[in-house]
Amino acid sequence: METFLTILLDGLQFSSYLFIVSAGLTIIFGVMKILNVCHGSFYAWGAYTAAFFIGKFSDMGLPDALGFLIIIAAAIVVGVVLGLIIEQGILKHMYHRDEVLIVLATFGLFLVLEDIILIAFGTDPYFAYQPMALLESVEMGGVIRDVYGLTLIGVATFVAVGCWLLLNKTKWGVILKAVIFDREMGISMGINVPFVYTLTFIGGAILGGLGGAYIAPTISVAPGLGTEVIVLSFAVVVVGGMGSIAGAAIGSLIIGLLRALAVHELPQVELFVVFAVMAIVLVFRPEGLFAPAKPRKI
Amino acid sequence: MTKSIIAGAVGLAAISAITFGAGVAQAKDSITIAVPSFLTGGAAGPFGIPAMNGAKMVADAINKGALPAPYNTKGFGGAVASIIELDEGGGGTKQVAEYRNLVEKRNVDAVVGYISSGNCQALAPVVEELKQFTIFATCGTPRIFEEAPRKYLFRTMGHATADNVAAAMYVKEKFPNLSSYTGINQNYAWGQDSWRDFDLTMKQIMPGATASDKFQFPKVFVGQYGSEISALSLDKAELVHSSFWGGDLESFIFQSSARGLFKNKIGVMTVGGTAAYRLGKKLPNGLIIGARGPYGILVKDRDTPLNKWFIETYKNIYGIYPSGPAYQYGQAILAAKIAYDKAGSDATDEQLADALRGITFESFSTTIEMSLGGGHQAVTENGYGVTKYDDENGENVVTDVKFYPGSCVMPPEGVESVQWINGGMKGAKC
Numbered sequence: 001m002e003t004f005l006t007i008l009l010d011g012l013q014f015s016s017y018l019f020i021v022s023a024g025l026t027i028i029f030g031v032m033k034i035l036n037v038c039h040g041s042f043y044a045w046g047a048y049t050a051a052f053f054i055g056k057f058s059d060m061g062l063p064d065a066l067g068f069l070i071i072i073a074a075a076i077v078v079g080v081v082l083g084l085i086i087e088q089g090i091l092k093h094m095y096h097r098d099e100v101l102i103v104l105a106t107f108g109l110f111l112v113l114e115d116i117i118l119i120a121f122g123t124d125p126y127f128a129y130q131p132m133a134l135l136e137s138v139e140m141g142g143v144i145r146d147v148y149g150l151t152l153i154g155v156a157t158f159v160a161v162g163c164w165l166l167l168n169k170t171k172w173g174v175i176l177k178a179v180i181f182d183r184e185m186g187i188s189m190g191i192n193v194p195f196v197y198t199l200t201f202i203g204g205a206i207l208g209g210l211g212g213a214y215i216a217p218t219i220s221v222a223p224g225l226g227t228e229v230i231v232l233s234f235a236v237v238v239v240g241g242m243g244s245i246a247g248a249a250i251g252s253l254i255i256g257l258l259r260a261l262a263v264h265e266l267p268q269v270e271l272f273v274v275f276a277v278m279a280i281v282l283v284f285r286p287e288g289l290f291a292p293a294k295p296r297k298i
Numbered sequence: 299m300t301k302s303i304i305a306g307a308v309g310l311a312a313i314s315a316i317t318f319g320a321g322v323a324q325a326k327d328s329i330t331i332a333v334p335s336f337l338t339g340g341a342a343g344p345f346g347i348p349a350m351n352g353a354k355m356v357a358d359a360i361n362k363g364a365l366p367a368p369y370n371t372k373g374f375g376g377a378v379a380s381i382i383e384l385d386e387g388g389g390g391t392k393q394v395a396e397y398r399n400l401v402e403k404r405n406v407d408a409v410v411g412y413i414s415s416g417n418c419q420a421l422a423p424v425v426e427e428l429k430q431f432t433i434f435a436t437c438g439t440p441r442i443f444e445e446a447p448r449k450y451l452f453r454t455m456g457h458a459t460a461d462n463v464a465a466a467m468y469v470k471e472k473f474p475n476l477s478s479y480t481g482i483n484q485n486y487a488w489g490q491d492s493w494r495d496f497d498l499t500m501k502q503i504m505p506g507a508t509a510s511d512k513f514q515f516p517k518v519f520v521g522q523y524g525s526e527i528s529a530l531s532l533d534k535a536e537l538v539h540s541s542f543w544g545g546d547l548e549s550f551i552f553q554s555s556a557r558g559l560f561k562n563k564i565g566v567m568t569v570g571g572t573a574a575y576r577l578g579k580k581l582p583n584g585l586i587i588g589a590r591g592p593y594g595i596l597v598k599d600r601d602t603p604l605n606k607w608f609i610e611t612y613k614n615i616y617g618i619y620p621s622g623p624a625y626q627y628g629q630a631i632l633a634a635k636i637a638y639d640k641a642g643s644d645a646t647d648e649q650l651a652d653a654l655r656g657i658t659f660e661s662f663s664t665t666i667e668m669s670l671g672g673g674h675q676a677v678t679e680n681g682y683g684v685t686k687y688d689d690e691n692g693e694n695v696v697t698d699v700k701f702y703p704g705s706c707v708m709p710p711e712g713v714e715s716v717q718w719i720n721g722g723m724k725g726a727k728c
Contacts, residue, residue: 002532003532007528009528010524010525013524017522118338123338123342123343123346124342125343127577129556137557137558142531142532143528144531144557145528146553146556148556149524149553218549219549219552220340220545220548222340222342222545223338223339223340224340224387225340225521228519228521259525263525263528263529264512264528264529267513267514267515267526267529270516270517271485271515
């Protein structure tokens with residue numbers, strides 16, 4: 001029972017992390033049909049910005065609790081600034097181009113943004129442990145757990161519920177679904193599609209930044225941070241179905257729980273399990289478990 | 299007749315010029331040494347940058363003749379060395395291509411560096427193919443000189459076997475009643491070799507201690523260890539062995555500290571020394587740490603002129619005490635100077651290799667004997683200590699430091715590490 005509870009909590013915690021970073025990726029793909037490789041850069045920039053300011057504020061003797069505000073602010077600032085610059089400055093001019101070209105452009109942007117991180121923050125890692133230290137630890141199922149890690153589950157739930165409410169209970173959700181369903185039809189109905197694209201890209205970038213900013217206190221924030229996360233995010237999105245928020249949630253849960261199970265019961269296959277799940281889904285359901293239905297145009 | 303004499307004289311002069319011109323090369327005023335190290339990625343801050351700083355500092359001092367005796371002569375065989383800094387990131391394939399480029403197009407005189415065992419493993423046959431004098435500074439896999447004889451390639455520090463045999467010996471001395479142990483190591487050559495050597499040594503010297511079957515091998519540079527820390531916490535094993543390094547090491551320490559892992563378990567970190575100065579109070583007390591030899595925090599109090607010079611100069615330039623990688627790169631550059639001083643700045647790669655092969659020299663913190671792998675692999679002492687935060691000075695220190703001679707923790711010439719450990723470490727002189 002002890003082990004079961006631990007696996008469940010570990011799995012949920014890792015799933016939450018996966019969901020936060022992959023939700024932005026899948027939203028951007030769902031609405032804009034862009035496979036955004038530079039999503040990893042939003043994550044890295046979120047982590048760096050949060051770690052930098054948490055460290056600075058701590059050095060200035062300000063309360064550690066401010067770290068939580070910095071995390072939210074870092075995600076928003078990174079998402080708005082980078083999202084706006086990239087969407088308006090580059091992607092906007094490529095929407096009529098082939099999707100593969102856009103993927104290559106985002107890959108190029110990813111490399112550029114990684115280098116800018118090196119120029120801006122240097123090669124030394126940043127530490128921003130203060131928010132994690134503030135929340136201390138609790139014992140659950142015979143294992144000491146840091147409360148900060150557990151709050152990740154709450155943040156992911158908040159993001160998931162927020163996305164669901166936005167899509168299903170607001171006028172914005174109707175507009176987004178219309179654009180997802182048929183872009184041309186949306187335009188003919190008077191929807192300002194370029195504006196929807198810009199907001200969607202910024203929203204996705206904020207989620208990517210939030211993932212990095214929230215994880216920053218638990219890691220050594222170092223160059224190359226975004227590379228690992230983009231691989232995992234792709235795995236989640238492929239399993240869940242490209243463009244589906246529910247798919248990203250289920251994909252995260254499947255991968256997170258299976259990975260936790262592997263770590264506890266058969267650590268030798270931990271590395272393999274994430275990609276095995278992806279391969280199996282691709283074989284039997286290439287469009288992913290929850291890919292949105294595609295309309296057939298006549 | 300006169301014409302014949304003139305013709306003869308001219309002919310003789312021409313022959314002499316050709317003969318002597320080919321036979322006597324000019325001593326060089328300058329040489330170029332390529333120094334690859336991790337300048338980007340998670341390994342850069344804790345490992346690659348200190349390593350590069352150590353190399354640059356020592357090369358600069360050699361150029362100025364500013365090293366303490368007996369190395370206070372100017373230059374590398376009199377030549378001033380310019381350093382080409384290279385990023386080691388990108389994996390083995392990229393590094394092989396970069397190495398070929400350095401040798402074939404940029405015509406460097408020597409290559410000194412490399413941290414990753416994966417890169418070293420990929421490069422070793424290429425070094426021999428291109429016949430380029432090369433010194434591996436830090437990478438740890440024992441396989442480099444055990445799998446094939448090398449002529450142009452050297453490594454000036456001990457390999458991973460020494461780190462893990464010494465760790466097991468230290469554990470035996472400190473915790474003779476230990477009943478079980480487990481490990482968390484990165485899932486590639488370095489992590490797997492490290493765990494294998496530690497586990498095999500424990501089986502030999504502490505047969506009463508059993509290894510857990512839930513030892514962890516997370517992907518390298520993954521940075522998230524929540525599930526692994528839970529699994530290690532639930533594991534009944536009393537001790538956790540880890541060869542984590544770079545950003546992975548620091549992330550693991552953050553996450554495991556927050557979850558009190560090392561309040562209940564003994565932690566043995568073979569590369570923990572690289573985090574000691576950087577993490578300050580965030581490094582838990584009571585961790586057993588190594589520095590992959592007698593380097594960094596383990597030798598901070600070693601009072602020799604060379605070590606004092608190294609520590610003081612590094613601290614003055616970079617504002618922090620030198621960690622293991624700084625020492626390891628520094629001593630590899632020093633080895634290049636010794637080879638050039640002996641063979642001359644105009645020496646061929648063969649002559650440089652002959653000059654370094656099998657020698658014993660004093661480095662900044664220890665004596666290096668190039669006695670394994672046909673005189674190409676260094677043997678040095680290896681040690682461990684226990685972390686403690688010194689509140690008075692606001693820095694980490696190590697207590698209970700113990701060093702084991704190289705002949706105690708490394709196999710004798712001609713014997714492979716695994717065979718040696720499995721055979722009961724015969725010939726070990728402890």
